[in-house]
Amino acid sequence: MITSAEIKKKALRKYTDYLRNVAAGITFQQIEIPCNKKASDTIAEYQREFYDIRSLSKEVKGYGYTIEWKTIKNKMLGTQDFPSKITFETADDFERFLQKVKEVADFRKNVALINGKFSKLQHWIEKYPQKVIDNSEDWNNILKVLDYFSKNPLPKLYIRELPIEVHTKFIEQHKAVISELLDIVIEEYVDKNEKDFEKRYGLRYDEPMVRMRLLDKTLATSYFSGLDDITIPVSLFLKLKMSISMAYIVENKVNFLTFPPVAKSIVIWGKGYGVASIKDSELLKSTELIYWGDLDAQGFEILSQFRSYFARVKSLLMDKATFDKYFENDLGTPSKINAKLNLTTEEEELYSYIKTNNYRLEQEKIPQSYVVEKLKCRFV
Missing domain, CATH: 3.40.1360.10 (Dna Topoisomerase Vi A Subunit; Chain: A, domain 2)
Structure with a gap:
């Protein structure tokens, strides 16, 4: 029988797609978790598995996954209940079970923030929702950087000289994500033959x-x-x-x-x-x-x-x-x-x-x- 830990593992695999739907504004549709794993052969093991899976179900916790049971007569175990279908019926059930309520709330807030400034980043958000989450605390500053470059492409300044209200090492510490976004925001100015950040976006650098x-x-x-x-x-x-x-x-x-x-x-x-x-x-x-x-x-x-x-x-x-x-x-x-x-x-x-x-x-x-x-x- 499937365990609660295995349910969580499978639910986490569906989390990225869930975030993509959130970013795209798609209405939540129930999420089904495959549960066709064979039960153990002893009554003691069956009971342990039964109580494990039920203990974290919505029936017991008030949120989480819903279990549909099917009564089956088993040669080794006798007549017992087995899960025939496991689903998350609401977004709240899914988020609370994964302990992602705050993370998703912040994600929604940042998606709105990003799209409010640069709607052309919507496709990037849907493709890389985890990157939105990984930089959850930094979006205000990241957007300041993007805003400056959108108004001043190829500034011909050193990174530390840029008149952006972020701390002096912020851009250097976030080059990877900023680079992906600048490639979209100022696409027509990007030197796509250059991998070096400064050369790619028209900045001064410590030259040979x-x-x-x-x-x-x-x-x-x-x-x-x-x-x-x-x-x-x-x-x-x-x-x-x-x-x-x-x-x-x-x-x-x-x-x-x-x-x-x-x-x-x-x-x-x-x-x-x-x-x-x-x-x-x-x-x-x-x-x-x-x-x-x-x-x-x-x-x-x-x-x-x-x-x-x-x-x-x-x-x-x-x-x-x-x-x-x-x-x-x-x-x-x-x-x-x-x-x-x-x-x-x-x-x-x-x-x-x-x-x-x-x-x-x-x-x-x-x-x-x-x-x-x-x-x-x-x-x-």
């Missing part, structure tokens, strides 16, 4: 930084009051404009720091695959570009990636002669890239050779004198 050195003192004096080692947020670097002849992008920090002087030129620390962050740079669209990476599979793969942003990129010291001269039998990281890369014929041949053997020549192992010599020979 771009570090560059000015290799010509004249440039440093003209643009940065003589400063020649500059670190700025990506968004500002992308807008940067200077009159230069060449921009070098190097993979590793040591080579960035020791890059020799070159007239009308700058060097940027690419940080490996970090080159993606500067692909929309105004400055790089209008100057010659040289990329210098490690002589390993990843170095050429980064070169190919960078060349996909700027087709005119040339490589520096990523040739067979340099490799043969300074290679010390070091091994690299195996590459899983199988796609055709954007490399010259010579680069492709060296890449294939290095990748097949998992060889690696790091930039730092190329002497500074050799770097200076090649720069003078080729680009200065």
